Amino acid sequence: MSQTREDPDRALMARIEARDADALAALYDRYGGRLLGLAQRILGRGGEAEEVLQEVFLFAWKSAATFDPSRGTVRTWLLIATRSRSIDRLRSRRSSSRPEVRSLEEVAVNPAAPDDVEASSSDREWETLCRAAVGDLPDDQRRALELAYFEGLTHQEIAARTATPLGTVKTRVRLGLMKLRERMRPYLGSGSDAS
């Protein structure tokens, strides 16, 4: 995994495993803004997104030992932890039939001031590649992926939401993700090296 070998994240994870709080602070400074942005996109700007962020870093603190670099990058590990916790909360909101707190407004009025957030050049490169990769997807594939990723919808729910046959939705999700994989090749880990 040549990509991550140069990655300072792995050294951070090792220090975190050894209970070095400065290392966790460094991880937070690197990814906190990115992860909070993701949680807010899913949950809106209320306190819940911040709670998710707190949970994720506590998780990183306590479970650094479970991070396996051969199975993905630290960034992916953190993003998945953030996304899944956010979606869990979103789903429990729905099932408790509380009104949808997250309004379009909340989502749209999250103007991010990206300049306000310090990002290393490697993070910027990653972000640029991600944006381009998603931007180049056919609209229907991108839409299906976004509904799944940010709203936690199932295949069936996406089909209903977009008035599309179920089989087509499944195909769109698969093809869309496959295309992202091709574009994200430079960031893929051992899987691509091995195969």
Added chain:
Amino acid sequence: MPHSERHEELVAAMALGVQLDDADRSELDRHLAEGCARCEALLLELREASTALAAQAPAVRPPDALRARILSSLGPARVPAKPESPVFARMLAAAAVLLLLIVSMDDARLRRQREELRSQSAELASRLQSAESALAERTLRARVLESDDVQMLMLGGKGPQPDASGRVFWSPKARRGVIVAANLAPLPSDRQYELWVFQKGKPVSAGVFDVDPQGRALFESTQFPEAEAQNFAVTIEPRGGVPAPTGPIVLVGNPAA
């Protein structure tokens, strides 16, 4: 079942974190359990690729107070201890152990599930802390799973019960261990299974346990010897156990595992 586009569809959904219905989920589990290397690799790559979507959400600057709050909540010593219902603690501990059990029931589910399990157990512990149920957390941590020295050994069936399988998770520091086992035969009421820890080549009893009607067992032992455990075995013994093994060995660890 050979690899197909259908499996890729399921793998894509899983990588993206889309909830699958039970039928799809078990189909995918089965396929991965059969050891489809293509799908394993694809799953990792697609998970990595799915994070491209995350970058669509712009990064935001977290409030300074949040950073301080998170960093000050890290040390276990700094977590305020709140009295919490022992029942709650036991339920949570049981939930964590149940995760172990579920996974260990199906040896074929391989690495992927073990890893999920590890992170789920750890995650459960982390959720405990975020709920500030310090007692529950301490209990769980004390109970092997969260020990920083936790070790695992696979046990294989032997003698009269070749299909039996099991795993022992133990913490030498805590002198505790958990055995989860499957495919053990139900025993007559005057017999029990007995777990043995080998230290310096000699078996020391770690307690007796029963199995459920499906032949599964989950047993937590607090009788681990202080010395480093070298191996484990399970024998059939008279109910209540005996000080040294007399019955047939049905499960034994493979030191090479």
